[in-house]
Amino acid sequence: xxxxxxxxxxxxxxxxxxxxxxxxxxxxxxxxxxxxxxxxxxxxxxxxxxxxxxxxxxxxxxxxxxxxxxxxxxxxxxxxxxxxxxxxxxxxxxxxxxxxxxxxxxxxxxxxxxxxxxxxxxxxxxxxxxxxxxxxxxxxxxxxxxxxxxxxxxxxxxxxxxxxxxxxxxxxxxxxxxxxxxxxxxxxxxxxxxxxxxxxxxxxxxxxxxxxxxxxxxxxxxxxxxxxxxxxxxxxxxxxxxxxxxxxxxxxxxxxxxxxxxxxxxxxxxxxxxxxxxxxxxxxxxxxxxxxxxxxxxxxxxxxxxxxxxxxxxxxxxxxxxxxxxxxxxxxxxxxxxxxxxxxxxxxxxxxxxxxxxxxxxxxxxxxxxxxxxxxxxxxxxxxxxxxxxxxxxxxxxxxxxxxxxxxxxxxxxxxxxxxxxxxxxxxxxx
Amino acid sequence: xxxxxxxxxxxxxxxxxxxxxxxxxxxxxxxxxxxxxxxxxxxxxxxxxxxxxxxxxxxxxxxxxxxxxxxxxxxxxxxxxxxxxxxxxxxxxxxxxxxxxxxxxxxxxxxxxxxxxxxxxxxxxxxxxxxxxxxxxxxxxxxxxxxxxxxxxxxxxxxxxxxxxxxxxxxxxxxxxxxxxxxxxxxxxxxxxxxxxxxxxxxxxxxxxxxxxxxxxxxxxxxxxxxxxxxxxxxxxxxxxxxxxxxxxxxxxxxxxxxxxxxxxxxxxxxxxxxxxxxxxxxxxxxxxxxxxxxxxxxxxxxxxxxxxxxxxxxxx
Numbered sequence: 001x002x003x004x005x006x007x008x009x010x011x012x013x014x015x016x017x018x019x020x021x022x023x024x025x026x027x028x029x030x031x032x033x034x035x036x037x038x039x040x041x042x043x044x045x046x047x048x049x050x051x052x053x054x055x056x057x058x059x060x061x062x063x064x065x066x067x068x069x070x071x072x073x074x075x076x077x078x079x080x081x082x083x084x085x086x087x088x089x090x091x092x093x094x095x096x097x098x099x100x101x102x103x104x105x106x107x108x109x110x111x112x113x114x115x116x117x118x119x120x121x122x123x124x125x126x127x128x129x130x131x132x133x134x135x136x137x138x139x140x141x142x143x144x145x146x147x148x149x150x151x152x153x154x155x156x157x158x159x160x161x162x163x164x165x166x167x168x169x170x171x172x173x174x175x176x177x178x179x180x181x182x183x184x185x186x187x188x189x190x191x192x193x194x195x196x197x198x199x200x201x202x203x204x205x206x207x208x209x210x211x212x213x214x215x216x217x218x219x220x221x222x223x224x225x226x227x228x229x230x231x232x233x234x235x236x237x238x239x240x241x242x243x244x245x246x247x248x249x250x251x252x253x254x255x256x257x258x259x260x261x262x263x264x265x266x267x268x269x270x271x272x273x274x275x276x277x278x279x280x281x282x283x284x285x286x287x288x289x290x291x292x293x294x295x296x297x298x299x300x301x302x303x304x305x306x307x308x309x310x311x312x313x314x315x316x317x318x319x320x321x322x323x324x325x326x327x328x329x330x331x332x333x334x335x336x337x338x339x340x341x342x343x344x345x346x347x348x349x350x351x352x353x354x355x356x357x358x359x360x361x362x363x364x365x366x367x368x369x370x371x372x373x374x375x376x377x378x379x380x381x382x383x384x385x386x387x388x389x390x391x392x393x394x395x396x397x398x399x400x401x402x403x404x405x406x407x408x409x410x411x412x413x414x415x416x417x418x419x420x421x422x423x424x425x426x427x428x429x430x431x
Numbered sequence: 432x433x434x435x436x437x438x439x440x441x442x443x444x445x446x447x448x449x450x451x452x453x454x455x456x457x458x459x460x461x462x463x464x465x466x467x468x469x470x471x472x473x474x475x476x477x478x479x480x481x482x483x484x485x486x487x488x489x490x491x492x493x494x495x496x497x498x499x500x501x502x503x504x505x506x507x508x509x510x511x512x513x514x515x516x517x518x519x520x521x522x523x524x525x526x527x528x529x530x531x532x533x534x535x536x537x538x539x540x541x542x543x544x545x546x547x548x549x550x551x552x553x554x555x556x557x558x559x560x561x562x563x564x565x566x567x568x569x570x571x572x573x574x575x576x577x578x579x580x581x582x583x584x585x586x587x588x589x590x591x592x593x594x595x596x597x598x599x600x601x602x603x604x605x606x607x608x609x610x611x612x613x614x615x616x617x618x619x620x621x622x623x624x625x626x627x628x629x630x631x632x633x634x635x636x637x638x639x640x641x642x643x644x645x646x647x648x649x650x651x652x653x654x655x656x657x658x659x660x661x662x663x664x665x666x667x668x669x670x671x672x673x674x675x676x677x678x679x680x681x682x683x684x685x686x687x688x689x690x691x692x693x694x695x696x697x698x699x700x701x702x703x704x705x706x707x708x709x710x711x712x713x714x715x716x717x718x719x720x721x722x723x724x725x726x727x728x729x730x731x732x733x734x735x736x737x738x739x740x741x742x743x744x745x746x747x748x
Contacts, residue, residue: 066652196630198602200562268541269544313516314545380492
């Protein structure tokens, strides 16, 4: 099932090639391959390495009514992803070898993409005591990314220890940068709109102060820091400075922060309620520039499914979060490529190669002879309208419903298995 | 009028229609028989998810004087404490057959959400949503100011209104800033910087940190209630310091212009934002505000449920 020859694939550099896949691995790339088995004609659509998400909430175990590893995998493949990183804020929290192994096993059972569990930094995400990081790293799940995402590791000493501790097994701490005391009861970006709407503000400084602190901590102990969902101009500027000093920090931005602003909150529709919150147009421009110039290394979805009742309510009662796996590629293309800020080659680096390298996902992020055939096919010219009812996620909380986007994922190959064809699941899976 | 959610987008024309209607309703009901048959057969629910005796009583009195049936719902002791949502509560009550919902809720935007979400068809009046708006309070304040400055009956330009205190958390301040400025008044907000919302420079109002520099120029001063929890959240160091800098003391009262009035949306913290001398002075129109609240809310309910605006001399049935 994972032997196939792809004809007329357009690579990011513009060349048109055929790609031969045997046993899930790319064995030949050349201008014309005589196929001796199944063939898929890509009709000069763009072939990129399968997308890699470092920030996905799959809700299993604990909230299977909003998402499961299986439904999240379906949504992922629908959006061109071949690897996910399952955030630790499940119930129970993924703070032990048992839970991360369970999540990884569920991913293997789904068989649609790789599901790499992220381990919690602290026990129960309580920010008080380190979780058994080494046990998770040495488990069958081989955890390398640790995060209390949803909560900030706000205690500076604990953060320092975590950064130091994961060095011994090449781990990275992915920080949700939000100083909790500055964001008590925060509901949206602090700014003109929050003042007008009477909603408690989430000030930019709550993000920038933690980013600055953690960059300096990571530098002090010579460890690796990854900043989750950067959302402010100030955050971009601090990371840019740190990189100019040669410090070891990487950063991600979500598609929604590249596209949407806090003015949408004027509707009081909780579909726009997300953490970190939607910011201003100035922040959006800074994030786009940062992603274009490489200050921001990667795009990550922060796919956060929520059941209908958690969004169909008044603002302050609603949950934070948006789904994003199925729209990430198109939103990023619309924000960055249609605006000529970036080309497809850079997009492939930001959405596949670089996240794979940060996570240590060696079978992802590359197209080349000997590489695993984790691939996505994109109709770059397609314009399509997002319809939340067509989502393969269990949840419907996309802020892009009704938006017209550029570039559409048509096919996904996972270890050579054709899991998505013509933008629909084939029913195939990798066993 | 479909709903009354905020004053932010309310035109001066609509506001004056409401105020004219209220004045006419006040005239007609200023006798032993205070009741009109206008809304007979209509049902209005007071949906109060937050404690507020005076606003609820005011809406109830307004509805009853128009002969509407009134259902009162308050969150305490209701199924809300068992986790029933705004949506379910509103739909449940609508199923009993209601024409309008008067909503008080602690979540900013709750009234707009209820009106625009498609959950119910009934009309929605915002009786205070979180720290966002309280439009009928602003209307009754405008009504009160108008009654004291007859030269400005059609235009508030030339009037200077000060709003003093916790602007950040005040729905009364937001609604008044928008409404009074759209009627033509100059509005100045006075507060310590910690209690001023971000982006206030975009509001149709001036800003001052110094009450003494403003007080002598005001035609009306509106003192906002200061919640005691603001102190524990370090918005200001002590009640004493707050009262010293921003309270309406007798001394400040005496610096006011001859015809200037003192307003307060209630309930008051005597000795904190307002001295007893100010609260009980002849400038104080605080009880008038309460009385005016009923006629203004009558006008709102009347216009919301299909009545046309009325001016002097028209017949109301």
